[in-house]
Amino acid sequence: MSECQTFDVVVVGGGPAGATAANDLARDGYSVALIDRGGRIKPCGGAIPPKLLRDFAIPEHLMVARATTARMVAPSKKAVDMDIGGFVGMVDREEFDEWLRDRAARNGATRFTGSFKQITREGDGYATVHFAPKGALNDARETVRARLVIGADGARSAVAKQEVTGGENNKCVFAYHEIVRSPANGENFDGSRCDVYYQGEVSPDFYGWIFPHGKCTSVGVGSAQKGFSLRGATASLRQKSGLEGVETIRCEGAPIPLQPLKRWDNGQDVLLVGDAAGVVAPASGEGIFYAMTCGRRAAETAGVFVRTGDARVLRQARKRFMKEHGMVFRILGIMQHFWYRDDGRRERFVNICADRDVQRLTWQAYMNKKLVRANPIAHVRIFFKDMAHLLRIVNP
Structure with missing residues (x-):
């Protein structure tokens, strides 16, 4: 075990939420450790609004495509094309997430690659985060210490399960997608159009999607129904859309939360963000913008906590986020419950x-x-x- 380093904040998880929190804190002069498993790509349609580019200073070169139309496909196969009136940016999470982590490091965050194991405390006001470095032998562990731990380790967050009451009760849709080689534009495929399938055979309680990523395309489905074959539904969706014969580049699956947790902190020294906090929009499943916004609110709250030591301020992250976006989440939840x-x-x-x-x-x-x-x-x-x-x- 290497010598334990001490930081103001340790961020566990390097997706959009965790990387944004780490970047904002490091940029503001706090010492930050960012621990990410590495090698994992979350299944995601990859859609981002122009507001995200502006709010988080994201360079346009990270967009692999711009969608200007959304096609909604009904059970009867009726298709409705919606003019976006602008564009929805499409990103590849493999490249996008790594760029966010790298930016945090360039601004001063210290990166570690490994898997979170547990948090312990010795009564001196610091939490010790134990993690297994990637590639380590014989169950080797390393540790880092911090005043605050930010759990950004996904919908089945180990940090949340250990530290936050109710953290293990995240309601989820299970998502699966296949990244395939994009065909040439034609009758069934348009590289500037996102297709959304609202058909029970594609998903009994959510939807299926075909989202263009330039040279690649994400084809996937989501469902919370146990026993429903996500792989089978994706194969059917590829057949419906004429994509069954194109090359498959990679396949990914993961749970996607669709309801914010009632509490994001442990009242002491842990704060949840992103999927770990449940901030994915119901009905749409949109998560990148909300994850990064959540990460920013967490960073602002973390800064106050580090300066004051007052654990009561940790609740402000959720309070501020829900004040901004809670009504949208409630309306989308009602829509999903009724229309799907x-x-x-x-x-x-x-x-x-x-x-x-x-x-x-x-x-x-x-x-x-x-x-x-x-x-x-x-x-x-x-x-x-x-x-x-x-x-x-x-x-x-």
Whole structure:
């Protein structure tokens, strides 16, 4: 075991949330250790809004594609194309996440590659993080010490399970995707279009997707239903879309949380962020923007904690995040609960997506990451159209 180093903050997990927290803290002059397992790529459609590029100073070269249209496919195979009115950036998580970790290191964070094992304490105000270095033999362990530990180690967070009450109760959708070689644009494939399949045979409670990543494309599905074959559904989706014959580059699967935990801290010296805190948007499954925003709020809170030693401030990270995005999460949760129940409701949901008011307000909210309150007449029209579908006054 090497000599134990001491830091202000140790971040466990180097995805968008953890890497952002580490970067912000290091940039602000705090000593930071970033521990990441290395070699793992989360299954992800890779969509990011332009707001993320601006807020987090992300260079455009990390975008491997720009989607300008979203195609919604109903159980009846009816397709509705939604004009985004701008673009959704697409990133490859293998390259994107490593760039974020490298930026944190360039700003002063110390990187370690290894797997988290446990946290111990000796009563001196510091937590000791034990981890197994990558490639170590005979179960070798290393340790680092810190005033605060930020758990950013995913939906099945070992940090959360050990340290935060309720941390093991993250409700999840299980996601699986295959990265395939993108074909040439044609009738069934468009490198500037994201396809979303709302069909029970593709997913009984979520959706399937085909998201272009330039030279590659993510084809995947999600479901919380035990026993549902994600691999089989993905194979079916590839066949439906004419992608069954293209080269498969890699396959990935992981749980994706769809509900923020009620508590993100242990009241002492641990704070959760990203998937570990449950900040993936219901209905859409969007996580990168919310993870990075969560990481930033955690870094701000961590700075106050390190300066003051007041553990009560740790609750501010969740409080600030939910004040900004809690209403969107609640509305999306209601949408998923209602519209994804069966194919009849999915059919009506896709039909609603054809409405121009719905398209405009949906993408304005996505681009700006807040509910759009302008144009009340449009909201009134949407309300009555939704009611017509709910009461089955109109045909899907």
